[in-house]
Amino acid sequence: EAGVTQSPTHLIKTRGQQVTLRxxxxxxxxxxxxxxxxxxxxxxxxxxxxxxxxxxxGNFPPRFSGRQFPNxxxxxxxxxxxLEDSALYLCASSRDSQETQxxxxxxxxxxx
Amino acid sequence: xxxxxxxxxVTAVEGAIVxxxxxxQTSGFYGLSWYQQHDGGAPTxxxxxxxxxxxxxxxxxxxxxxxxxxxxxxxxELQMKDSASYFCALDTGRRALTFGSGTRLQVQP
Numbered sequence: 001e002a003g004v005t006q007s008p009t010h011l012i013k014t015r016g017q018q019v020t021l022r023x024x025x026x027x028x029x030x031x032x033x034x035x036x037x038x039x040x041x042x043x044x045x046x047x048x049x050x051x052x053x054x055x056x057x058g059n060f061p062p063r064f065s066g067r068q069f070p071n072x073x074x075x076x077x078x079x080x081x082x083l084e085d086s087a088l089y090l091c092a093s094s095r096d097s098q099e100t101q102x103x104x105x106x107x108x109x110x111x112x
Numbered sequence: 113x114x115x116x117x118x119x120x121x122v123t124a125v126e127g128a129i130v131x132x133x134x135x136x137q138t139s140g141f142y143g144l145s146w147y148q149q150h151d152g153g154a155p156t157x158x159x160x161x162x163x164x165x166x167x168x169x170x171x172x173x174x175x176x177x178x179x180x181x182x183x184x185x186x187x188x189e190l191q192m193k194d195s196a197s198y199f200c201a202l203d204t205g206r207r208a209l210t211f212g213s214g215t216r217l218q219v220q221p
Contacts, residue, residue, distance in 0.1 A: 004154075031207065033207060033209075035209075041213065042199060042211040042212055042213045042214055043155070043199070043201075043209070043211040044211075045208040048207045048208065050207075055207065056207060056208050058208060090154060090155065094207075100145070100157050100160060101157070101207075101209065102157060103147075103154040103155045103156070103157075104154055105153065105154045106154055
């Protein structure tokens, strides 16, 4: 069974630009979660999508947004990039909202 | 809000047993999870405690005491490949896991 996949693996952007990160959950999983892991820090919860709807949002500004598609894949969009957005962005999925979250390899974003 | 505290670093030798502690503050939660993350890799789920007591999965065990706001991860028969960061995480509902800052485990030969 394939795990959670994310693309791209690495990305370099400049301040003010916009970025879109993509995530495909494990087959059969309907919930997708996004986390940010800044260098040397723990994971910070960003967003939770389930059945195409945003169910919960972490303490991040509105320029962080996303969506979930009918096939349960998801996108994370970050507008007006700032230097402190440089981080590893991790996507996780679960079978439903009660199950363990399984993480993808992440997208490493560098904002210059 | 919620907060979790873990030691920043732990060092142990191959074959030994090591315990990584996690203390937390929260008004309520469903369970405590543990994740392993190798440098540059994705967090990998290790264990989940919904109830007080010990959960055992092979060489790894996890313990939770709600009355003490405390949990730990126990790693037995340490191997070099166990060198990684270990995170405890609270499931406080609405699926937003709150992670501790992580414990870097260094296994020495």
